[in-house]
Amino acid sequence: MIYPWQNLQWQQLARQRQQDRLAHALLFQGPAGTGKKHFARELATALLCRQADDSGMACGSCESCSLIRAGTHPDFRLLKPTPPATSTSKNPVLSIKIDALRDMYRALSETSQFGGYRIAVIEDADKMPVQAANSLLKTLEEPGKDTLLLLVSSHPHHLPVTIRSRCQVMRFQVPETAAAIEWLSESGVNDVSTALRLAHGAPLLARNFVENHAEERELLVRALNAGARGESSLAYAQKLAQMPRDYLLTWLLDWVSDLGRLMTCGSDAELVNEDQRKALEARAMRADTGKVFDLHDQINALIKADGIALNLQLLWENLLISWENI
Numbered sequence: 092m093i094y095p096w097q098n099l100q101w102q103q104l105a106r107q108r109q110q111d112r113l114a115h116a117l118l119f120q121g122p123a124g125t126g127k128k129h130f131a132r133e134l135a136t137a138l139l140c141r142q143a144d145d146s147g148m149a150c151g152s153c154e155s156c157s158l159i160r161a162g163t164h165p166d167f168r169l170l171k172p173t174p175p176a177t178s179t180s181k182n183p184v185l186s187i188k189i190d191a192l193r194d195m196y197r198a199l200s201e202t203s204q205f206g207g208y209r210i211a212v213i214e215d216a217d218k219m220p221v222q223a224a225n226s227l228l229k230t231l232e233e234p235g236k237d238t239l240l241l242l243v244s245s246h247p248h249h250l251p252v253t254i255r256s257r258c259q260v261m262r263f264q265v266p267e268t269a270a271a272i273e274w275l276s277e278s279g280v281n282d283v284s285t286a287l288r289l290a291h292g293a294p295l296l297a298r299n300f301v302e303n304h305a306e307e308r309e310l311l312v313r314a315l316n317a318g319a320r321g322e323s324s325l326a327y328a329q330k331l332a333q334m335p336r337d338y339l340l341t342w343l344l345d346w347v348s349d350l351g352r353l354m355t356c357g358s359d360a361e362l363v364n365e366d367q368r369k370a371l372e373a374r375a376m377r378a379d380t381g382k383v384f385d386l387h388d389q390i391n392a393l394i395k396a397d398g399i400a401l402n403l404q405l406l407w408e409n410l411l412i413s414w415e416n417i
């Protein structure tokens with residue numbers, strides 16, 4: 092089943108399929124946490140299913156559906172970024188391996204075992220090294236009959252233009268807040284308003300936050316409010332360095348953006364960290380606008396450098412010093 096906010100995209104593709112004009116390469120792009128990977132797998136499963144229903148949904152019980160579920164369908168490949176084979180890091184740099192791509196090319200060039208489509212899904216396609224992306228071009232330029240490549244990316248601008256231009260782009264967006272809250276409560280996730288704001292409206296990200304990352308955010312908030320309690324935030328650097336860098340940096344960016352918003356727009360400003368409004372307002376009273384924007388740039392640069400391994404303890408010490416000095 093696709094998510095309720097993906098119906099339009101599904102109908103569009105179902106129409107294209109009925110009219111026999113489905114592209115050979117699709118790029119699903121949009122914010123993280125909107126269910127693009129799930130959608131790509133559902134589409135692949137449906138196209139390979141031997142008895143899909145009228146709306147084009149997979150039956151879930153035929154041989155093909157079972158093989159996909161078991162990860163052994165001969166006409167289906169799923170690629171995703173993996174850490175370097177020798178990495179022991181808690182925050183490893185992930186990339187799509189060229190060997191996995193070679194295996195995919197082989198599978199796509201062979202005759203279909205079931206007489207239908209041969210499909211490959213490449214998750215986080217922007218994490219392909221340049222060399223790998225170049226090798227993909229050939230497949231995009233000379234697609235075999237009944238082959239389908241589904242590229243998924245939350246950062247499509249990191250993909251080479253030569254790749255993007257050869258794919259039919261399908262955009263995914265975050266649903267209306269009310270719809271997201273309804274889906275989250277139906278999935279058993281409650282008290283979601285802060286999580287949904289931190290996730291910028293992306294329901295899956297909000298759910299993941301509530302289920303797996305609430306403690307990390309609490310620690311970050313404690314570190315950022317340490318000064319107000321007369322403590323040093325630097326004491327938190329070591330713990331923060333143990334936690335997932337991407338989440339924490341995004342939250343820190345929102346935190347500093349909130350501060351900037353309060354300083355430029357006053358108390359009417361809408362905040363991501365609405366639950367921390369009092370602490371942020373107090374900090375805004377004694378912060379320097381120029382330094383706040385400098386810190387904002389510093390965090391942004393770190394987020395953009397997410398493919399580069401850094402000393403995380405040092406990174407957090409630097410950030411917390413900058414934070415204390417604004």
Ligand SMILES: [Zn+2]
Binds near residue numbers: 139142152155156
């Ligand atoms: Zn089926």
